[in-house]
Amino acid sequence: MNESLPDESQILLATLPPTSGQRRLAAAIVAVLLVAFAVMVPFANVELAPVNAFVPALETALLINDLLTSALLFAQFSIVRERALLVLASGYLFSALIVIPHALTFPGAFSPTGLLGAGSQTSAWLYIFWHAALPLAVIVYASWKGAGYAKSTAADSPRAEIAMSVVAVVVLTCALTWIAVAGEGFLPRLLPDATHVTLLGQYLTGSLVVLGTVALALLWYRWRSSLDLWLMVMICALLPEAALTAFLTTPRFSLGYYAARVFSLITASVVLIVLLAQTTALYARLARSIVMQRRESEGRQITLDTITASIAHEVNQPLAAIVANGNAGLRWLGNATPDLDEVRAALTRIVNAGLHAGKVIQSTRSIFKKDQRRRVRLDLNELISSILVLDSRDLQIRGVSLQLEFEHLPLVVADRIQLQQVLLNLIKNAVDAMDSVTDRARVLRVRSEVCEPDGVLVAVEDCGTGISPHDTGRIFDAFYTTKANGTGMGLAICRSIIEAHEGRLWASPRVPYGTAFQFTLPAGGSAEEAA
DSSP states (O other): OOOOOOHHHHTTTTTTTOOOOHHHHHHHHHHHHHHHHHHHHHGOBOOOOTTTTTTHHHHHHHHHHHHHHHHHHHHHHHHBHHHHHHHHHHHHHHHHHHHHHHHHHHHTSSSSSSTTTTTTHHHHOOOOOHHHOOOHHHHHHHHHHHOGBBBOTTTHHHOOOOOOOOHHHHHHHHHHHHHHHHHHGGGOOSSSSSSOHHHHHHHHHHHHHHHHHHHHHHHHOOOOOOHHHHHHHHHHHHEEEEEHHHHOEEEEEEBHHHHHHHHHHHHHHHHHHHHHHHHHHHHHHHHHHHHHHHHHHHHHHHHHHHHHHHHHHHHHHHHHHHHHHHHHHHHHSSSSSSHHHHHHHHHHHHHHHHHHHHHHHHHHHHHHOOOOOOOOOOOOHHHHHHHHHHHHHHHHHHHEEEEEOOOOOOOOOEEEEHHHHHHHHHHHHHHHHHHHHHOSSSEOOOOOETTTEEEEEEEEEOOOOOOOHHHHHTSSSTOOOSSSSSOOOOOHHHHHHHHTTOOEEEEEEEESOOOOEEEEEESSTTTTTTT
């Protein structure tokens, strides 16, 4: 079986529809966020111990999360070629980069007033720029996704578009950082002191809530994919953070202040976790697909080896007969007085063996094609008799006497050539097994009988040395043989043929000597099978 990978519309987060389980999980996360926000609100102004290392530690995590999310979204854009994804990836990249100057300029993080020559308002303005980026990117994403004008053409290079986006984001980050640092004296004041927010600061932070609400509404109206679902969860985590800052006037290092930063960590983690989970799942599917393809390739090679070995095995018998009869004909012709009757008989046997070889090849092909169109109603006793007539001369030469025990059998529906192959193999193996017998008569016993329920049984028994218990369980395995010159395919093919006819083939020891190979076949059969 080949587990090929589906196309991107079935496997990418940007286009894959959300499952019911994902919807339930997203709803549960949003519910937990709302409950946590509601429980924390009454205690938002409770002041806690200031931890100056909290901001750089948290924002380092935010930087890593947003960078990874941006890289994964850029990768999805390179496949789907929707510029809405490019904008979203750029928004996450901006959020990651703007964190760096914000952490460096945050008072008390690395120096009492912040690095880069920052003023008292620099980190506050960088915070506004930072938290406006993702809602704006989501609004553009939701407005553009699916639009024809926002889709890259085949002539556009995704690498070039990604490179230009990265350069634009870096330039924008540097420009806004310069404005917040160098132009800090010209910007309106957002912080009257180190711990509180001005009315303008509340309005600007409140505008972040408005932006988030608009982004959430657009996503809700146009959501189609798993990415849309998890972006809504991300916005639902961003809104409590903005609300805590805008409407509750929580002082710095209060419970609300710390809680708002935890919400920002959730905001930066939601989409990343889902993208990583999807990437892991895709890698697992790819690994399974590669393993299945390797197994399929090995299976095809084994099948090819099996076909080659089976054809070699089955054709070897008529070829050997052709050589033997050809040599016999040459000997008769080499006499002083050529015996033309014997020559004619040898040539007839050569022709019959050649025809049989052709039928064997055709029949072997039908085994692997599972073709049932060649099946007809057969009298097994008649088929066995015709085969023994062909092999009678070989039996005489090798000193084997024949014992037949036939019951009257119902007809079976089968491929005549395939059953002929089975019987020829079993008879030849039985004769070969008695080659080393010198202390008793070599007797080949072939019998048939009716078996229950509604079946027939054929047994080919010899009085040879028998099969050791170690080999009994393996003699039907492909390529396993107890003969020095055997291919190990004869009995494997016989079992395949019998099982293809809904029968069973097995071997058992005889008492006191030898082995009995027996197979059963269902009697009768439908008219369709015999067609």
